Amino acid sequence: MAVVLFSVGVATVVYLREVSARLVADQQARSATAERLVHADLLRLQQRLDREVGHVLDPRGVAATLSSRGSAAERWTWAASRLEPGRVDVLSVLGDQGEVLTSGHWPASLGARDPAIAQMSGLQGDEPTLLMQAVPSGSVPAFVRWGTGRWGSQQVTAVAGRIMDSTAIEGLRAVAGADLLAVCPPSAPCVVTVAEGVQEPSSTFDPDDAAWTRALRLGSPYPGLWLGVDRSALQTLRRRVRLRALVVALAGALLAMGIGLVLSRRIARPVEALARAADEVAAGDFHAAGRVPASDIAEVQRLVSAFAEMGGHIERSRDELVRAERVAAWQEIARGLAHELKNPLTPIQASMDVIRRARRLDRADFDEILDEQAGAVVEEVQRLKELADSFSRFARLPDPRPEALDPRALLDGVVSLYATKNVEVRRTYPEDDPGLVADRTQLHTALSNLVKNAIEAAEETDRPPTLHLTIVASDPLLIAIEDSGPGVAPELQDRLFTPYVTTKGSRGTGLGLALVHRIAVEHRGSISVGRSERLAGARFELRLPLGRQGS
Amino acid sequence: MRLAAMIALSLLATMAAPAPSEARRAAVGGGEASVYLGNVDLALLANALETTPLVEPRDRRISPDLAAAWPTIGEEGARSRFLAGLVSSDAGRLWTLVPHGDAKPLAGILAACLSGSDAWPARALRAAGTEVTVGTAGERVTLSFSSPVGAVLALLRGCASPDGPFLAAGDSGWTANPAAAGGRPHLDTVTVVTTPGEAALLAATSGAAGELLVAPWPDVWLLVPDEAAKDADPLDLGVAGEGLSRFSDELAADLILAVHRGGRGAATTHLLPPGVAPARSMAVALGRAPAPPLTLLPLPADAPSLRVAHQAADELAGALLERLALLLRARGWAVTGAESKGAPAAHIVRWRPSTPDTGLALLTLAADLDLPLPPDSAEGLLSATRAERTSAALTIERQWLDARLVVPLLTAERTLTVSPRLVGVRVRGDGAPVLDDAWWVSP
Numbered sequence: 001m002a003v004v005l006f007s008v009g010v011a012t013v014v015y016l017r018e019v020s021a022r023l024v025a026d027q028q029a030r031s032a033t034a035e036r037l038v039h040a041d042l043l044r045l046q047q048r049l050d051r052e053v054g055h056v057l058d059p060r061g062v063a064a065t066l067s068s069r070g071s072a073a074e075r076w077t078w079a080a081s082r083l084e085p086g087r088v089d090v091l092s093v094l095g096d097q098g099e100v101l102t103s104g105h106w107p108a109s110l111g112a113r114d115p116a117i118a119q120m121s122g123l124q125g126d127e128p129t130l131l132m133q134a135v136p137s138g139s140v141p142a143f144v145r146w147g148t149g150r151w152g153s154q155q156v157t158a159v160a161g162r163i164m165d166s167t168a169i170e171g172l173r174a175v176a177g178a179d180l181l182a183v184c185p186p187s188a189p190c191v192v193t194v195a196e197g198v199q200e201p202s203s204t205f206d207p208d209d210a211a212w213t214r215a216l217r218l219g220s221p222y223p224g225l226w227l228g229v230d231r232s233a234l235q236t237l238r239r240r241v242r243l244r245a246l247v248v249a250l251a252g253a254l255l256a257m258g259i260g261l262v263l264s265r266r267i268a269r270p271v272e273a274l275a276r277a278a279d280e281v282a283a284g285d286f287h288a289a290g291r292v293p294a295s296d297i298a299e300v301q302r303l304v305s306a307f308a309e310m311g312g313h314i315e316r317s318r319d320e321l322v323r324a325e326r327v328a329a330w331q332e333i334a335r336g337l338a339h340e341l342k343n344p345l346t347p348i349q350a351s352m353d354v355i356r357r358a359r360r361l362d363r364a365d366f367d368e369i370l371d372e373q374a375g376a377v378v379e380e381v382q383r384l385k386e387l388a389d390s391f392s393r394f395a396r397l398p399d400p401r402p403e404a405l406d407p408r409a410l411l412d413g414v415v416s417l418y419a420t421k422n423v424e425v426r427r428t429y430p431e432d433d434p435g436l437v438a439d440r441t442q443l444h445t446a447l448s449n450l451v452k453n454a455i456e457a458a459e460e461t462d463r464p465p466t467l468h469l470t471i472v473a474s475d476p477l478l479i480a481i482e483d484s485g486p487g488v489a490p491e492l493q494d495r496l497f498t499p500y501v502t503t504k505g506s507r508g509t510g511l512g513l514a515l516v517h518r519i520a521v522e523h524r525g526s527i528s529v530g531r532s533e534r535l536a537g538a539r540f541e542l543r544l545p546l547g548r549q550g551s
Numbered sequence: 552m553r554l555a556a557m558i559a560l561s562l563l564a565t566m567a568a569p570a571p572s573e574a575r576r577a578a579v580g581g582g583e584a585s586v587y588l589g590n591v592d593l594a595l596l597a598n599a600l601e602t603t604p605l606v607e608p609r610d611r612r613i614s615p616d617l618a619a620a621w622p623t624i625g626e627e628g629a630r631s632r633f634l635a636g637l638v639s640s641d642a643g644r645l646w647t648l649v650p651h652g653d654a655k656p657l658a659g660i661l662a663a664c665l666s667g668s669d670a671w672p673a674r675a676l677r678a679a680g681t682e683v684t685v686g687t688a689g690e691r692v693t694l695s696f697s698s699p700v701g702a703v704l705a706l707l708r709g710c711a712s713p714d715g716p717f718l719a720a721g722d723s724g725w726t727a728n729p730a731a732a733g734g735r736p737h738l739d740t741v742t743v744v745t746t747p748g749e750a751a752l753l754a755a756t757s758g759a760a761g762e763l764l765v766a767p768w769p770d771v772w773l774l775v776p777d778e779a780a781k782d783a784d785p786l787d788l789g790v791a792g793e794g795l796s797r798f799s800d801e802l803a804a805d806l807i808l809a810v811h812r813g814g815r816g817a818a819t820t821h822l823l824p825p826g827v828a829p830a831r832s833m834a835v836a837l838g839r840a841p842a843p844p845l846t847l848l849p850l851p852a853d854a855p856s857l858r859v860a861h862q863a864a865d866e867l868a869g870a871l872l873e874r875l876a877l878l879l880r881a882r883g884w885a886v887t888g889a890e891s892k893g894a895p896a897a898h899i900v901r902w903r904p905s906t907p908d909t910g911l912a913l914l915t916l917a918a919d920l921d922l923p924l925p926p927d928s929a930e931g932l933l934s935a936t937r938a939e940r941t942s943a944a945l946t947i948e949r950q951w952l953d954a955r956l957v958v959p960l961l962t963a964e965r966t967l968t969v970s971p972r973l974v975g976v977r978v979r980g981d982g983a984p985v986l987d988d989a990w991w992v993s994p
Contacts (some may be wrong), residue, residue, distance in 0.1 A: 071805055071806075072803050072805060072806040073805040073806045073808070073809030073814060074809075076806050076809055076810065077809055080810075095844075097844050098844065099844035099845070107806050107807070107809075107810045108806075108807070108870065108873045108874045108877060109845075109847065109877065110803050110806055111801070111803075111844060111845045111877075112844060112845035112846065112847050112877055112881075113844040113845065113846055113847065114847065115847050115848060134847045136873055
């Protein structure tokens with residue numbers, strides 16, 4: 001639909017541009033015609049005025065005769081008879097000082113000096129020239145033609161012309177078919193007429209004013225005369241073209257946006273939901289796959305269904321994997337336990353064999369041998385007992401009971417239990433409580449194992465034993481414990497949290513860090529080990545989700 | 552034979568036909584005369600239609616039998632339908648009039664005409680400072696003046712009887728008066744129309760088709776300044792010997808008359824026009840230097856101005872004002888008209904003498920323009936001798952001109968254009984048409 005709409009809009013614009021071009025051509029033709037008609041009219045006027053001037057200046061003509069033998073009344077009667085309204089509105093004869101000897105159009109000006117005489121003396125009067133002509137009401141623009149001659153010994157100037165007041169200009173404009181005709185005499189305001197229906201711009205006409213030129217194309221074939229053809233329709237059409245193009249573009253854009261919104265709601269959202277669900281599944285929430293909303297688009301719905309099925313498969317696989325891992329883990333633990341159990345049993349058996357041999361041999365130091373071997377057996381039994389206790393703790397780790405706790409206080413409490421005065425403890429804590437929700441007992445156990453190990457490791461080297469505790473208020477929360485001990489060999493780092501892997505030799509049960517690992521996992525966190533850059537020892541990082549009460 | 556009989560009958564008919572002036576009485580009268588007023592005042596026309604002058608000049612167009620019925624009275628050959636004669640006594644302070652009919656109606660007419668009204672005889676007597684008392688003595692009517700009055704007959708020409716040839720009938724219409732003093736007129740009705748085209752019968756405008764009747768004397772256009780304008784004398788009229796003549800040259804009255812009146816008029820340097828005063832030539836100053844060109848350039852804002860008023864409907868007064876404005880602009884004065892506020896400093900007045908009597912005309916001019924009369928001038932202006940009246944009037948006229956109380960501009964003929972088929976129309980001295988003896992002729 002957008003394409004169709006765009007196509008229609010383009011077609012409309014193209015059509016309107018073609019109409020605009022035709023309108024321009026039409027206006028040009030009208031303007032040329034108007035100029036031609038005005039030129040023809042002024043040419044006829046020139047011929048007519050030439051004839052009148054010739055009549056006046058003819059030394060054998062009536063005017064010359066009346067100048068010497070006629071009265072002022074007779075001269076005026078002759079001059080008035082030569083007037084032709086609309087053609088020859090002005091006819092005067094001026095003396096050598098520019099005084100009116102007779103004036104057909106203004107008889108009362110007899111004896112007055114025509115103000116235009118100064119302009120006439122400075123210009124050629126061969127062609128009709130636009131001048132301000134004095135009339136009883138003041139002065140009006142007029143196209144005048146003049147010439148000088150002699151009546152006997154007197155120099156005279158004959159002036160003939162046509163008044164270009166608003167009525168005359170309107171008549172000329174109508175004949176020419178122009179939309180505007182303006183007459184702008186020198187040093188006088190313009191007289192303007194416009195055709196009916198043409199909106200006249202609000203500003204006063206000024207040929208140099210861009211406001212007029214925008215509305216009307218003006219030409220100046222004659223000085224002081226302006227013809228105009230109204231361009232307002234063309235400009236209106238062009239504005240409409242641009243407006244329609246803009247409307248079409250906006251409509252297309254809005255339509256595209258609307259379609260996009262619709263598509264986004266119908267397709268993108270389910271896809272986004274799928275993506276979020278995938279993230280949740282990756283985070284371990286396998287039920288998220290079943291919570292993706294259904295879609296009415298078949299393809300999308302198939303994708304949603306497939307994803308839900310996949311999530312189920314993954315969950316089942318994970319469960320099986322977890323069970324397998326647990327089985328494997330217990331198998332490993334069992335192997336480890338069996339191995340550990342064998343260790344004390346061997347010396348116990350050996351001690352009993354020594355005691356039996358000594359009794360068979362009826363040795364004199366049988367009592368000493370019995371005490372020594374019995375002590376060894378008791379040590380091994382104690383060791384077995386410790387092994388059984390730690391295994392019991394490891395095996396019977398209950399489900400976490402989370403509660404809100406401050407990890408800073410908890411860690412400081414653990415440190416105060418195990419740290420001796422010779423151990424320097426440094427801290428990098430956040431100012432505010434990060435807001436951790438976890439099982440207080442289990443977390444205490446985990447931190448206890450980590451702090452004890454760190455203190456023991458720090459005391460193994462010749463360096464001053466130092467611990468650095470770091471808590472970073474992020475989610476998951478980071479608790480880092482660094483020591484100045486010898487560190488953990490890289491080949492052991494991967495297996496350090498496996499049960500029965502220890503760096504303490506016979507002093508360790510090998511289940512402490514495994515317990516820490518299990519506690520971290522139970523809290524959906526993690527435990528890792530690395531090198532401490534600042535203390536050159538080991539760095540253990542326990543990450544725990546902040547969690548929420550009740551989760 | 553038949554042809555000869557027809558010719559003989561035609562000749563007999565022609566021979567038997569009465570003279571035109573008598574045939575009108577025998578012809579079937581009737582018809583309507585429509586009048587386009589133009590320059591004829593409606594009140595003037597009504598007066599001419601509804602009244603009959605007490606005294607009329609001898610008119611040769613009156614038929615001999617009518618002339619026999621109207622004997623001349625006085626020495627100047629005046630005729631009257633109402634007076635048989637008049638006699639003065641007490642050095643002209645008392646006049647006794649002999650009426651044809653009852654004395655009382657005549658006394659009433661005379662009382663209204665000579666005093667207490669706006670008729671020109673009353674204005675003339677008021678200007679002269681003369682009071683009159685009209686009375687009756689038996690069958691006679693007496694006129695008792697406060698000072699000698701010799702021109703009673705000339706004054707009586709301004710009085711009229713109300714039983715004129717026509718009676719008013721509604722707005723702008725008159726019907727024939729069967730009881731008119733001079734007998735029922737030939738025309739049935741007279742109406743006033745608003746456009747010349749509708750008239751087509753009797754028009755009071757020049758240039759229309761028809762016979763042109765010219766009033767006995769022209770109208771006069773005068774410039775009447777107030778005291779301040781007179782003293783300022785922007786037209787330089789006070790230049791001894793040539794001020795007025797030079798101004799008259801510059802005014803170019805003949806040009807103005809040619810433009811607006813078809814040339815029917817003349818420049819003048821006198822107040823009393825020809826026909827009222829004897830014809831007098833205008834003074835021409837020889838060897839006068841030509842006037843410098845007038846200017847059409849605008850005056851500065853602080854130029855002195857002169858507000859001149861005139862009657863708006865008076866086209867000729869407007870043209871005179873236009874010319875005066877140019878003359879004054881050349882002298883640095885701005886002229887304003889009705890558009891400006893304030894009392895006018897001068898008026899352009901169109902004045903028409905009501906009587907051809909020089910002395911009485913001057914008295915009416917003094918009354919109309921409130922011009923001062925020299926002491927003891929009334930006796931000369933009301934003298935029994937026309938020559939004395941004329942001499943007194945011309946002397947006072949010169950005094951007024953020298954004092955620049957009034958400035959003459961030009962005179963223009965008052966004309967009537969009459970349809971060629973309407974004959975018998977006369978023009979009164981005041982320019983009003985007289986239709987009591989008018990009739991239509993067949994086309």
